[in-house]
Amino acid sequence: xxxxxxxxxxxxVFGDEGKGKVVDVFTPRYDLVARFAGGPNxxxxxxxxxxxxxxxxxxxxxxxxGKLNIIGNGCVIAPDLFMQEAKELETAGxxxxxxxxxxxxxxxxxxxxxxxxxxxxxxxxxxKVGTTGKGIGPxxxxxxxxxxxxxxxxxxxxEDKYLALKARHxxxxxxxxxxxxxxxxxxxxxxxxxxxxxxxPLTDTEIEINRYLEEGKNVLAEGAQGTLLDIDHGTYPFVxxxxxxxxxxxxxxxxxxxxxxxxxxxxxxxxxxxxxxPFPVELFDETGDKIREIGHEYGAVTGRNRRCGWVDLVALKxxxxxxxxxxxxMMKGDVLDTFPTIRVCTAYEKDGVTTTDMPYDTEGWNAxxxxxxxxxxxxxxxxxEEDFPKAFADYIKYLEEELKxxxxxxxxxxxxxxxxxxx
Ligand code: IMP
Numbered sequence: 001x002x003x004x005x006x007x008x009x010x011x012x013v014f015g016d017e018g019k020g021k022v023v024d025v026f027t028p029r030y031d032l033v034a035r036f037a038g039g040p041n042x043x044x045x046x047x048x049x050x051x052x053x054x055x056x057x058x059x060x061x062x063x064x065x066g067k068l069n070i071i072g073n074g075c076v077i078a079p080d081l082f083m084q085e086a087k088e089l090e091t092a093g094x095x096x097x098x099x100x101x102x103x104x105x106x107x108x109x110x111x112x113x114x115x116x117x118x119x120x121x122x123x124x125x126x127x128k129v130g131t132t133g134k135g136i137g138p139x140x141x142x143x144x145x146x147x148x149x150x151x152x153x154x155x156x157x158x159e160d161k162y163l164a165l166k167a168r169h170x171x172x173x174x175x176x177x178x179x180x181x182x183x184x185x186x187x188x189x190x191x192x193x194x195x196x197x198x199x200x201p202l203t204d205t206e207i208e209i210n211r212y213l214e215e216g217k218n219v220l221a222e223g224a225q226g227t228l229l230d231i232d233h234g235t236y237p238f239v240x241x242x243x244x245x246x247x248x249x250x251x252x253x254x255x256x257x258x259x260x261x262x263x264x265x266x267x268x269x270x271x272x273x274x275x276x277x278p279f280p281v282e283l284f285d286e287t288g289d290k291i292r293e294i295g296h297e298y299g300a301v302t303g304r305n306r307r308c309g310w311v312d313l314v315a316l317k318x319x320x321x322x323x324x325x326x327x328x329x330m331m332k333g334d335v336l337d338t339f340p341t342i343r344v345c346t347a348y349e350k351d352g353v354t355t356t357d358m359p360y361d362t363e364g365w366n367a368x369x370x371x372x373x374x375x376x377x378x379x380x381x382x383x384x385e386e387d388f389p390k391a392f393a394d395y396i397k398y399l400e401e402e403l404k405x406x407x408x409x410x411x412x413x414x415x416x417x418x419x420x421x422x423x
Contacts, residue, residue: 002262009264010266011267012267014274023044023046029220034219037242039075053092068101071100071102074253076106078114107150110185116202134301139241147168197375223248245415246263254362272295294335295335311399313403328408329407330399339376344370346368354368373389377392379413
């Protein structure tokens with residue numbers, strides 16, 4: 001953590017790396033916590049003072065009275081879901097309006113964006129992305145095509161703007177032949193959500209963040225999704241629609257590249273993916289089922305089974321390069337406790353060609369593995385690095401050498417106490 005800098009905390013594979021588990025370690029160190037991309041497709045599970053919260057759009061610094069939280073311009077926000085999420089926090093006793101500012105430049109997800117999300121998926125047939133259905137893609141598409149509505153729009157003559165955009169969406173849906181939908185109930189709550197949002201500070205967050213930085217304060221940019229779901233660097237078209245990488249911190253918050261400090265890359269000791277798309281390390285056997293079961297790998301937003309596999313060095317090296325990761329955080333080491341052999345994907349192979357560089361088209365590549373001995377020891381009660389079983393220490397050392405990046409935090413269980421800071 002450096003004064004006057006923005007540190008980034010990023011999922012560097014397919015999301016769901018378990019950021020929620022470490023944010024309570026991170027957020028106390030920062031004056032401001034900001035979300036820079038994505039929206040309610042994210043589901044960060046946070047346990048605070050023994051209570052479980054799933055944060056979708058709200059940054060995880062929200063539990064701390066003295067901290068400013070920002071939903072940045074790179075985000076998309078659904079007023080109804082935001083209201084639901086925020087009211088849950090208010091009911092639990094957190095005063096949000098003094099600690100949460102929303103960028104006027106963030107874009108609004110309309111109920112009809114969610115219908116369009118479903119309609120586009122339906123039209124794709126077998127090539128479905130498997131989206132979260134939250135309207136993310138249609139909203140970012142309209143942001144790019146300059147027809148979208150922004151949070152700032154709700155401050156003035158909103159109804160007319162809303163009705164015009166809704167009519168445009170209805171026409172698009174009719175053109176797609178997608179007419180079997182009814183948003184009337186959803187729309188009522190959504191409009192209520194707009195009124196609720198109007199009671200929050202809707203601000204020029206890029207100016208606020210830069211003011212903080214000028215004053216030498218620290219900012220944490222909290223990522224959502226993961227590098228391989230990034231619109232540019234992910235496994236396109238099986239990606240989300242925002243910039244989930246470190247470059248997205250600059251555009252999604254309005255901070256200059258030279259303001260970036262540490263880049264923390266989070267990954268799991270194995271790999272998972274939700275939704276469709278290439279996943280060379282995917283296990284279709286009992287081992288995959290066992291990882292899913294032990295690791296509770298079911299989607300926080302959609303409840304879908306996560307696809308599971310071994311750790312992927314091709315993906316991690318690529319993500320470290322794209323993000324400029326300075327420190328790695330390895331989560332869920334304990335999930336692999338019972339496996340006699342731990343496999344690591346070191347390369348991809350297709351039609352006699354082997355590569356260690358992330359290919360343009362990850363479809364059809366098979367993983368090439370190196371086998372390492374498992375530790376077959378319960379890691380969950382270990383609190384000091386010195387007590388790691390040799391095979392686990394060797395696993396970490398091997399990954400660090402291959403990835404040329406230090407793993408500074410290792411998590412061996414869901415509890416705060418099961419987080420080990422390495423020297
Ligand atoms: P969308 O972001 O809803 O458009 O979904 C696009 C793809 O990203 C789908 O494969 C989703 O399952 C995946 N995705 C979106 N958000 C998350 C997340 O927070 N964690 C993991 N996968 C996600």
